[in-house]
């Protein structure tokens with residue numbers, strides 16, 4: 001008899017944060033993505049067209065997590081902070097449609113560039129004098145100007161998805177109008193992948209952590225600096241340090257896939 005596929009809760013139940021286990025999961029989830037007829041074409045498209053960051057392994061993590069969220073909650077409300085060119089929100093929408101899951105996708109992102117200064121002199125001076133600027137450079141926190149909304153729409157169209165179904169909060173996670181618009185919202189899943197400075201990431205964890213319902217999850221990207229393992233990139237030290245606040249906000253780290261750290265909100 002074939003072994004039934006493992007579920008997200010099988011992985012969290014068996015999880016231990018050791019180098020061997022983290023490396024094994026990274027390889028297993030990567031292979032699972034490339035073997036999956038639904039996930040592989042999506043990730044391949046993202047990589048070929050440079051439409052996103054992160055590891056192929058994350059696609060499998062999202063597939064398992066959305067299925068678990070649907071089992072646990074029925075309707076699933078997901079929010080991504082930091083959309084870039086739409087890899088994750090398109091994947092969620094694609095999984096929802098193809099797996100017949102009731103998933104409501106929200107996105108919080110400027111859909112605009114944050115380019116670093118062109119002038120080498122300005123760059124050199126700011127790098128020397130401005131600690132925040134230095135941190136942004138070190139953490140890759142600049143984005144070229146581009147037609148982000150058109151690119152995201154194009155990605156949705158490519159996979160036959162409707163971007164108009166996404167609840168888009170266009171702006172920054174610190175903007176008062178954005179925060180007011182989300183004041184009464186809660187989510188079952190929040191993916192934090194926006195500002196990569198310590199202060200910015202800490203703000204997002206503290207502000208959006210309480211919006212995760214008990215039993216739901218906050219996934220911190222680029223937050224694996226302290227994780228044992230050698231098979232994967234660990235993310236940014238500043239974001240990883242900021243994520244240390246999560247246990248004090250009522251979260252338990254239940255799984256780590258490469259530098260994506262999955263925290264469950266305790267009841």
Ligand SMILES: C[S@@+](CC[C@H](N)C(=O)[O-])C[C@H]1O[C@@H](n2cnc3c(N)ncnc32)[C@H](O)[C@@H]1O
Nearest residue numbers: 052053082083084087108109172173193194195
């Ligand atoms: C690393 S990229 C996100 C990558 C994307 N999650 C993916 O998997 O492909 C970071 C994104 O966050 C956006 N961003 C930066 N600061 C932000 C903030 N404070 N609030 C919302 N988005 C922010 C940037 O414009 C950029 O699109």
